[in-house]
Amino acid sequence: MVAIDQQLSVIRRGVSEIIPEADLIEKLKLNRPLRVKAGFDPTAPDLHFGHTVLLTKLKQFQDLGHEVLFLIGDFTGMIGDPTGKNVTRKPLTREAVIQNAETYQKQVFKILDPARTTVMFNSSWMGTKTAADLIRLASLSTVARMLERDDFSQRYQQGQSIAIHEFLYPLLQGYDSVAMEADIELGGTDQKFNLLMGRELQRHYGQSPQVVITLPLLEGLDGVHKMSKSLGNYIGIADSPTEMFGKIMSISDELMWRYYELLSDLSLVEIAILRTSATQGTNPRDIKIQLAREMVTRFHSSQAAETAHQDFVNRFQQGLMPEVREQVVLEIPTGGMPLANVLKMAGLVETTSEGLRAIDQGGVRINGEKITDKNFRVQPGTKHTYQVGKRRFADIHLHLQTLKS
C-alpha cells in the first residue's frame, strides 16, 4: 500500500477535522484496506456538487487501496417522520428504497470505484431488532450528552420541541458503525456529533473506535451560502453539460480554487502549479475552463465537455457580445408572441419577414442558444438576451400586456 505519509497528505486535503489523527495513523499502520463508512439519506437522491465533496474524498480513499462502505439509511427512512409533522417525510416503501438505491449507484459510480464499494442497508441489521434491543441501546447515552448537540441545545433553549425519538437517531447511526465494523467514518461538519457517537458505541461493544473525518460544506455558486437545492445556488450532477459548464464558469476566482481543492482529481501539486501560472498572468478564466471540462467529463464524457466548451466559447467568448446591451421593455399578450414579431418590435430587424428569414438561416439566438423554429413563440414574464446575426443584441423584457382602459 501507499506509504503512510503520502496517504496522510491525501487524506488531510480539504478536510475540516480528523478525530483523532493519532488513531488514523495507527489504523493506516495495519497495512490492510480500511473500512471507510459514509451514510446517505434514502430519500429520492438527486445529488449536487455539495454531496460530491464527500464522494471525492471517498474516491481518494479507494485510490489509496481502501474499501468504501456506502450506507443507505433505509431503516429510519422506512419509518418516515413518525411525528407526522413533516408532510414531506412520508415512510418509504421497500420498493422505493431499492429504486432510490439504484439511482444513487448510477450517480455515485461516476465518482466511486464500484469494485471497492460495498453498498449496505441498515435495515438489514436494524430491521430485526426488538423494542428491548432498542431500550438497551438507548441506555448507552444520556439526555445531557444529547443536549450537547448544537441543534438540540438551541431548540431546547428556544422552547422548540424535540421528540424523544430524535434522541434515538444518533444512537442508531452510531450503532451502524458497530454493525459495519467501520474503521473510519466520513461526514459533513454538521454530522460531527453523530459521527462521534459511533466512536462511543464501538468502544462499548469492544471495537476499536472509528476515526471521524469531517468535511466542509461546499459553498454554492454565490460563494457565500452552503450549496443547496432550496437556495438555487447548486450545480446538479444531472445538469446538462452546457448548464454545468456555464455554472462553473460563473463562479468567482476565489471559489474556483476551493472547488479545485475539494472536487478536482488534480493533485495538490498540480493545483499549486495552476496557482503559480495565474499569478504569472494566465487568465483565471482559462483555469476555470479546465475545471469545468474536468467536471463535465466526470459526470458526462470528454466529448460532452468538448462540446460544452465550444458552445460556451461560441456564445460568450468570441468577443461578440457587448457587455452593455440595449434594454427593451415590451408588453405582449397572455398567449405569447411569435419570435419574429418580437424581434421587429424590439428593433433588431426591420420587418417580420426579415426576422423569419434570420431564424430560418440560424442567425437568431436567445441567451446564446440558436432558435431555428420559425413558429417559436416567446412568453410574457421573461427577460432574455436576444441576438440577430453577429452584431445585433438586446435584452428584451417581456411584460404581460395590461388592459387598455
Added chain:
Amino acid sequence: MVAIDQQLSVIRRGVSEIIPEADLIEKLKLNRPLRVKAGFDPTAPDLHFGHTVLLTKLKQFQDLGHEVLFLIGDFTGMIGDPTGKNVTRKPLTREAVIQNAETYQKQVFKILDPARTTVMFNSSWMGTKTAADLIRLASLSTVARMLERDDFSQRYQQGQSIAIHEFLYPLLQGYDSVAMEADIELGGTDQKFNLLMGRELQRHYGQSPQVVITLPLLEGLDGVHKMSKSLGNYIGIADSPTEMFGKIMSISDELMWRYYELLSDLSLVEIAILRTSATQGTNPRDIKIQLAREMVTRFHSSQAAETAHQDFVNRFQQGLMPEVREQVVLEIPTGGMPLANVLKMAGLVETTSEGLRAIDQGGVRINGEKITDKNFRVQPGTKHTYQVGKRRFADIHLHLQTLKS
C-alpha cells in the same frame, strides 16, 4: 350497579387526586364494570402495608362491581437495568417472573377478589414490538415534556445523568394503558406523571383517556417518613400475627386514624362513630386494638387475631410490667451464655438452679415471650426485657466481653 353518588363517595375516600373527576363520572355513567389498572414491579414481591393502600382501593372498586387489571411489568423487568450501574437490578428470567407473579397473587388475594381480577403481563404485548415500533412510540412525546417530571428535572438541573432509555419507560407504561384499554389507572402520587402519559397515549390511539387516581404514600410506624423496607418503619403483610399486632399497637393515635381511612374495611360512617367514641372517653388503645385485629384477620385469620390480641394483653396489658424497669449491663463472651446464668448475674434469681427451675415452670419471658428451653443461650449485643414470675423485671443489656488486660 351502585348509584354513582355512592360510588363516588367510596372512590374519593383517602385519595390524593382524581384527574379529572368529570371523566370519572362519565365513565361511571356507562353502567358497566370499568377496567381499573394498577401496575406492579415484577421484582421479588414482598409487600408491606404501604402497598396495601392501593390494593385496598382496588378492592373498593371490586366491591362496587368493577374489574381490576393487575399488571405485572415484566417487560422492562426482563431487560433489567441496562445501564448496569444498578447491580441490584439484574434482568429477571421468565421463570423468576412467573414465580414472583405467583407470590404476588398469594399476597394480593388476601385483599383482592380473584373473581374480579385479571393478572396481565406487559411482555405479552411489548415482547413482540420491534425497534421501529418503539421509535414510533418515542415520537409521541417530547424531551421538554419528560423534563417536566419532577425527578428528571431535578436530576437534570443537578447535573446527574439521565440515560435515554429512562425517557422511554413512561411511554411504555402509558402504552400499557392503551394495550389494556384501561378506564382508570391507580398509582401513588409519585406516579402521577407516568399515569398521565397513559391518558395522552390513549388519546393518540383514539381511546377515551383513562381517569388517573393517585393515592397518598402511607407513613411508616414513625408517622413521619414514607413506609419502606429500607427505613425499617414498615409492617410486612407476611409479618407474624404477634409482630403485626404489636407494630400496629405501637403507632400514634393520629396515625391510627390515617391507617383506618386508608386500610380499613370499615366505612367512613363507622370510622366517624369510632372517632366520636374516642372524644367521649373510649381509650384510643381499644380502637387501635380493633384495627390491629382487623389487619391480622385480613392477612392471617380471625383466630390468629384472637391469639395475637390475647398475647398482647398478657404481655403488656395486665398492668404487670412496670413502666420504669431496672437497667442492667452485663458483659458475656462471644458464644453467648445460658439464660439461667444471665438471670442470676442480673439478680433476677438467687442461683442458677432457681433460674433453671423458673424456666422449666414457664415463669421466664424475654420481651413477653415465654422461654421454656433450659439450654436457651442469650447472645451479646442484645437488649431485651427479661421477666421472672409476675413481678421481677429487668432490661438487660448484654455487651461483648472485652479482653482483660
